[in-house]
Amino acid sequence: MSRERYEMVVGLEMHVQLKTRTKAFCGCSTDFGAPPNVNTCPTCLALPGALPVLNERAVELGTRAALGLGCTINPTSVFARKNYFYPDLPKGYQISQFDQPLASGGSVLIGRTEKGADIKIGITRLHMEEDAGKSIHDRYPGATAIDLNRAGVPLIEIVSEPDIRSSADAGAYLRTLKQILQYLDVSDVSMEEGSLRVDANISVWPPGQTKLGTKTEVKYMNSFSAVERALEAELERQCALIDSVEQKREATTTVIFPSPIFGRCCWNRSGSTTHTRIFPSSRMREKRVSLRSSESHRAKWNS
Amino acid sequence: MSVENFTMLGAADIASAVRAGDASPTEMVRASFNRARDIGAGHDELNIFLHSDQEASEHEAKSMQERLQSAADIGILAGVPVAVKDNIATLGLPTTCGSKILAGYVSPYEATAITRLRANGALVVAKTNMDEFAMGSSTENSAFGPTRNPHDVRCVPGGSSGGSAAAVAAGITPIALGSETGGSVRQPAAFCGVVGVKPTYGRVSRYGLVAFASSLDQIGVVGRTVDDAALGLESIAGFDKMDSTSSDAEVPVYRLSALGKPAPEVGAPDTEAMRIGRNPVALPPPPSAKTLEGIVIGKPREYFPDTLDTNIKDLCERALDRFRSMGATVRDISLPRSPLAIPVYYILAPAEASSNLARFDGVRYGLRVDSGKGLKAMYESTRSQGFGPEVTRRILLGTYVLSAGYYDAYYKKAQAVRTLIADDFRAVFTSGVNAIFTPTTPTPAFPVGAISDPYEMYLNDIFTVTANLAGVPAISVPIGRMRRLPVGGQVITAHFDEYTMFRVAYALEASLGQEAHQ
């Protein structure tokens, strides 16, 4: 049985909606539960000629979250465009951060080993981005409905190091992170209202080894216990796969985890990498956000 | 002032008459529509307008009349009919960017520049024809047919703001808004014998200007005279919270009419001037040997190559002589990286366009071609049927240069060269040069259909595109004719120094007088 011979290697990405009154690049309300497409304007509908204006409050809250996680705030961060086509992505690109994120390097203490040593999960980076809208596939037969109320809502993505070795650790990490964000008052951290989402990257290896197996990305899990169950299921699946065949090098595969909120979907949002281009900004606007007395952060974006 | 002379009136003349109660906004709107009809602006003739609605415009004029009677100040463009390029969002009239993909699209909001025009009393009478999504230099790339040059209907008016330049040249409006990404106001202004100004990047809000290449795009103004262009720019310039790249630098008064110019006398109509809509009356005070005292004009050798047409070279030399006779010093200078501008531009602009034009996907507005074969097929048919060949070419080019593996070789390198081109301008302007003078284009207007090779077409912008890459302001002023076709000269100044640009342009216009149109 390989189940005992292998352990999971997990990195988690948490997408957290920031507690702002208005969206990241326009003045629309971020209220949850409004009738479809009510919280929209020329900018978040991507009407011809409309331009984004960065919400300073979003940068402040993102910065506060990063400081709370012990991250280093980068002196300058840059928003770029991730180009791909999808009906609930009105501009044809998502504004996000790539080469120069808001913050990097931090950690979360999730407990202690039996010998009393700290169990810390490293934070690779924390960056800002805007949410897409919502595609509703099961409302009208034969048609997909689009609700753009969420389009442009400010998010931070917190990317952990692949430091997690068990589903229990994953659960502990997520719960601790949620507590910290709650305490910092940067987000409502409600999975029900979609203000918190988690994606997991999992592969397996024999303990003590350094060569990782093929990575799987698990998305659209709607609760922390769902994450734990998904990781266990994925560990099982990968071990079985190793048992049955020689595992080949292949690209990341995306598994959509069944969820009552999102339903089982058969599409891959990002498409393949060949269709996703990152467009940086050339003549960017800067916004300086002051942190403590002497520090400030410059966020740059394209408009 | 008489409405009989409508095609010879400057914007300042119209506004002052309307404010004084000597003319009514309704008269001005009617005069504009009558002129459009008389000269043949319609689709089967010059094809200048894509959309207009005389009834709505007259209704708007009437309500302005009522406001005037209640003693409200209507503004510096009171009652002035203005034509607007079809890539600037307007309420009431469609905004199609000369593209099938936006046919019939009416914007539910308005561009800041338009709101400001209206706040200053202007009456938007028409949306003008253009190269699709502003991609082109002849207005032949419009999905709705080419515009013809009012000076010679066999020729193109230039582009991409060809409809706006033609509207002014044809005497339909004294002012028209255009837009520039790489010379798209100045080149058609030169081809049509009118004035075209591209302000400093950031001077005018881009909110409501449909994006082509965001780091280069800027709304510009076409005018019958330098004063018209100055008045137009002054009324739309300044910071806008809806455009983070708009500058909060103070906007000085540019218009000559504010510098104590006496009210112009309207002379007897000159039939030739009438035909092409020139305004020979709104001339500034006579220039003297002191008009440009202390001004240093740079003459960059890269813009006067040996291959430059001798007619154009001679007209430029005449203009430089006029600068000298008005007390300016002409200095030979070099902008060594300018010859790289065309290749740099044709990497950067398509790269940005490929991202900016992604929103035209058939989902929310505009054309949708859906044969029921799924989402991907809908995207493909909508975009391949909605976009014309030049737009398709540039989207493909832009997608290619941004794709992984080519990014460093093309996009990053072009970005670096762009900085060097801008550095050249900075070095010149910090070495004591106040303004740079060059020809606007290497040739006058060419016949419709004469240029089929895209690269040859791109070379039309060889002298203008550098100002967009560097972000500096530039203006094209008529400096004479060759083979009966207008030729333009270009004045470029440092960032946010439109004041000096207008000062030099006014002086040139005044000293050339009617020679600028002969």
Ligand SMILES: [Zn+2]
């Ligand atoms: Zn909005």
